[in-house]
Amino acid sequence: MFGKMFPMLSGEVKKEPPLKIDRVEQSAIVQLLTKQRPEAIPAPNKPITVAIIGAGMRGKGYAYYALENRKWMRVVAVAEPVNARRQRLAEDHHIPNEHVFEDWRELARLPKFCDAVVICTLDSQHFEPAIAFADLKYHILLEKPMAPSLQECYEITRAALRNQVVFTIAHVLRYTAHNRVINQMIDSGVLGDIINIQHVEPVGFWHFAHSYVRGNWRKESESSFSLMTKSCHDIDLIAQWMHSPCVRISSFGNLTHFKRENKPEEAGKATRCLECAHEKNCQYSAKSIYLDPASRGQKMWPISVLADVVDIESVDKALREGPYGRCVYECDNDVVDHQVVNMEFASGATASCTMVAFTKSVCVRETKIFGTKGQLDCDGMDSIRFDDFVTGTREVLTPSKITGMFDMRGHGGGDIALVEAFLKEIATVSTRDGATEAFNSHLYVFAAEHARRTGQVVNIEQFKQQHQINI
Numbered sequence: 067m068f069g070k071m072f073p074m075l076s077g078e079v080k081k082e083p084p085l086k087i088d089r090v091e092q093s094a095i096v097q098l099l100t101k102q103r104p105e106a107i108p109a110p111n112k113p114i115t116v117a118i119i120g121a122g123m124r125g126k127g128y129a130y131y132a133l134e135n136r137k138w139m140r141v142v143a144v145a146e147p148v149n150a151r152r153q154r155l156a157e158d159h160h161i162p163n164e165h166v167f168e169d170w171r172e173l174a175r176l177p178k179f180c181d182a183v184v185i186c187t188l189d190s191q192h193f194e195p196a197i198a199f200a201d202l203k204y205h206i207l208l209e210k211p212m213a214p215s216l217q218e219c220y221e222i223t224r225a226a227l228r229n230q231v232v233f234t235i236a237h238v239l240r241y242t243a244h245n246r247v248i249n250q251m252i253d254s255g256v257l258g259d260i261i262n263i264q265h266v267e268p269v270g271f272w273h274f275a276h277s278y279v280r281g282n283w284r285k286e287s288e289s290s291f292s293l294m295t296k297s298c299h300d301i302d303l304i305a306q307w308m309h310s311p312c313v314r315i316s317s318f319g320n321l322t323h324f325k326r327e328n329k330p331e332e333a334g335k336a337t338r339c340l341e342c343a344h345e346k347n348c349q350y351s352a353k354s355i356y357l358d359p360a361s362r363g364q365k366m367w368p369i370s371v372l373a374d375v376v377d378i379e380s381v382d383k384a385l386r387e388g389p390y391g392r393c394v395y396e397c398d399n400d401v402v403d404h405q406v407v408n409m410e411f412a413s414g415a416t417a418s419c420t421m422v423a424f425t426k427s428v429c430v431r432e433t434k435i436f437g438t439k440g441q442l443d444c445d446g447m448d449s450i451r452f453d454d455f456v457t458g459t460r461e462v463l464t465p466s467k468i469t470g471m472f473d474m475r476g477h478g479g480g481d482i483a484l485v486e487a488f489l490k491e492i493a494t495v496s497t498r499d500g501a502t503e504a505f506n507s508h509l510y511v512f513a514a515e516h517a518r519r520t521g522q523v524v525n526i527e528q529f530k531q532q533h534q535i536n537i
Contacts, residue, residue, distance in 0.1 A: 093461060095452070099250050099468045109137035110493045115180035117143035117204075119170045119195055121151040123367060124209050124236070125186035129155060131485040138489050142180050145170040150374040174198045181205060181492060182232070188282065189289045193218040200225035205232040207488045211298045212504060214290035216512045216533055219505055223537060226501035232491045235504035237299040238480035239431075241487060243465035244447045245303060245480075248433070250468075251442060251452065252307055258439030258455075260308060263417040267300045270428030274403060275350045276368045278423070279324045280390050284399035292401035293319070293518075294511050297421045300431070301407065301514070302507035307435065310413035312510050313526055317518040319405025323424070329395035337396045340385055350394045352385050407514045502537055509535070 113136060118125045121144055132139040143165035146152035156166045167173050170187070174195070182205035185195050192213045199206055206226065212219045212235055226233035239245055251257055269278075277283050283295045293301075305312065336342035339352035357378075360369050365376040372390050373380035385391030403423040410416055435442040443451040450463045491498065509530070517524045530536075 095251075095254075095256055095461060096463065096468060098254055098256075099247060099463075102250050102254070103468075103470060107490055107493065113138055113140040114182060114489050114492055115140050115142045117141075117145070117165075117173060117180050117183045118155060118186070119145050119173075119183055119199075120186035120188075120191075120209075121146035121148075121155040122186060123371070125184060126151070126155060127481055128184050128186065128207065128236075128485050129159065131482060132159060135486075139485070143167070143173055145173050148374065170195045171198075174202065178202050178204065182207065182488075185209060189214055189295060193222065196222045197225045200229045200231055200233070203229055203231060205488075205492050207234045207236060207485070209236045210238075211235075211290060211294045211511075212508050214294070216509070216535075219508045219512075220533075220535060220537070223501045223505040227499075227537075232488070232496060233501040233504070234484070234488045234491070235302075235500070236484055237302045237504070237507075238484050239299045239303050240306065240480070241483035242447060242480040243469045244444055244450060246483075247450060247463060247465040247468050248435070248442065248444065249307065251450075252309070252435070252437075256440060256452070256454070257435060257437030257442060259413070260415050260435060260437050262415060262436045263304055263307060264434040264436075265300055265304060265417065265419045266432040267297050267419070267421045268425030268427045268430060268432065269296060269421065269423045270426070271349060271424050272355050273368075273428045274423035275324070275394050276355065276371075276390070278401055278403070279350075279394045279397050279399045280352075280392055281371070284397060284401060286401055291515050292403070293317075293405050293407070293421060293515055294508075295401075297405075297419065298508060298511045300419050300421070301511050302504070304409065304417045304419060305507045305510060308411050308413070308415060308417065310411040310415065311506070311526070312409050312513075313412050314410040314523055315407065315510060315513050315517055315526065316523045317405060317407045317514040319402040319421075319518055321400065321402045323403055324394050324397070324399055326395055329393065333393060333395070337393050338386065338391045339393060340382075340391060342393065352391045356390060357381055357385060402518075405518065409510070505537060 116132070116139055118129050118141055125146070129141050132141045141159040142161060144152055144155045144161055145167040146155065147168050152166060152168065183199045184207045185192060185199070186209045187195060189211060192208060196206060196208055200222070212222055252260060278292055278296070283289045283292065289295055330344050330348070332344035332347070333342050339345045345351045345353055356369050356372060360376065360378055360381040369381060370376055372384040372388065405421050407419040408416070430446050432445040440455050441453045447465065450465060452461045452463060454461065510526070513524045513526055513529045516529065
């Protein structure tokens, strides 16, 4: 009797038939998804003209699209307070002196002279330029997150709606090849009804130390809480995939590790890596993260963040005097280093999103989607595994071949595809309400953080009423 009820415990295990794996690139599902590629849109009669507000890493990266796609985009103005960044972007794009500004307000005082602005200022500096340029009828591509406060996000959204401009938040994950294919699969119905999503954002141990312990996003008062600054586009992805509004949300998380009490005894009173006896044995050594790669000739991110002119001398100086050379246990950081968000949707489906600092992989998301007809697994950008419950087969899909996207620069090709999508919306006079869509996913992030702080399960409609949100 015991064996019949629990065959695994009695050794009487019934073997399942082996799973068939289909790797044929022209299978039925591949043909279906390939047919769903958007049709190519001819370039406009003249390129869409764009002003870059903030010429740091993100602004420079988005502007680069114009250098390779001159029929689609031309950068005609820049506003940036740091002289070296401002001049470099002006030179790259041959911007006339009269359109090179230290402050975006100088540009905003002029009559509208281009089609769009790309706003890549610091998070805390999004609100004013977003409102100003929306009221001037510029189309807007705004770096994520929209703003550090719910009220500012609400006001930006209202400005975009009342001025009827194309408004896009730089949720670059939406535009990568693998996430596009995931969205296509959900829309096609091959997964059936979506019941549950499990999504993990592995930040990377040294990346978290770089950005959220030593860097610009370490203090909530100067930026925002880490779920917003790091994972707002992960929550946005889940909201997009569900096709159903979130109704309840809970969250848990803490700043657990990057605190003074966790400082190794061997580090003693040292406050900087270059003066620390424990540095050689520390996984967060600023010397190994920045100085050693720089000595080998590397100049890309994250080293490029330390100095506008990257060489050994400037990196060494930055580590001795600037924030990136500090001991991670002696910083003024206050944002959480791990957090989990649980979501319930109107459809009855559920989802969880985990953000964690302590991972080997850097931002290579892991996603599992469970539907009534199949299961989808993705733990990178190169392939998606689909288990079809109806046919009993597993298919390994190659997103780049399905979408035709092979340029993986900048967030797995997301940066390029994002700019391209923004320009095409302008060219086709799109009526898509990107502002409200972006606001709703930001709303979920604010609700999740409120849940974490209060220990409550937050009802989304009640949360909106409490904050007088009416969109």
